[in-house]
Amino acid sequence: xxxxxQSKTNNDLVTKQxxxxxxxxxxxxxxxxxxxxxGYLTIQLDNGQSFRSDxxxxxxxxxxxxxxxxxxxxxTGPQGPAASIPDDVIRRGELSAYLLxxxxxxxxxxxxLSYRVVTQSEYDDLYDYNDNxxxxxTEG
Numbered sequence: 001x002x003x004x005x006q007s008k009t010n011n012d013l014v015t016k017q018x019x020x021x022x023x024x025x026x027x028x029x030x031x032x033x034x035x036x037x038x039g040y041l042t043i044q045l046d047n048g049q050s051f052r053s054d055x056x057x058x059x060x061x062x063x064x065x066x067x068x069x070x071x072x073x074x075x076t077g078p079q080g081p082a083a084s085i086p087d088d089v090i091r092r093g094e095l096s097a098y099l100l101x102x103x104x105x106x107x108x109x110x111x112x113l114s115y116r117v118v119t120q121s122e123y124d125d126l127y128d129y130n131d132n133x134x135x136x137x138t139e140g
Contacts, residue, residue, distance in 0.1 A: 044050040
């Protein structure tokens with residue numbers, strides 16, 4: 001079963017079968033598919049009907065912003081960027097890493113996150129860390 005996106009209404013992952021069923025319900029084949037800036041599909045069918053899908057191919061949104069760039073807003077700050085791991089970390093392939101979502105904060109300068117890699121035992125010994133740092137934890 002291949003997941004292709006998320007339902008806009010209930011955040012469940014949805015499958016190609018779901019999309020095919022939606023199209024079948026409309027009684028026509030696909031004439032054209034376009035995607036808007038939010039990643040949602042507009043599907044136009046042979047019979048002239050069209051609909052905007054509940055599926056965003058951009059996936060889930062990032063964590064909420066922390067005291068947004070334009071001023072303190074607390075927990076209601078603007079939407080933050082999606083967390084990402086630099087390509088060189090992924091390419092090394094040596095990490096069985098997970099992100100500790102509560103352990104990073106966005107830099108107000110917008111220049112992104114610095115990161116470092118520690119083992120689980122090293123992480124357990126950390127009592128203080130740089131708020132602008134993303135800590136990747138390896139197994140060990």
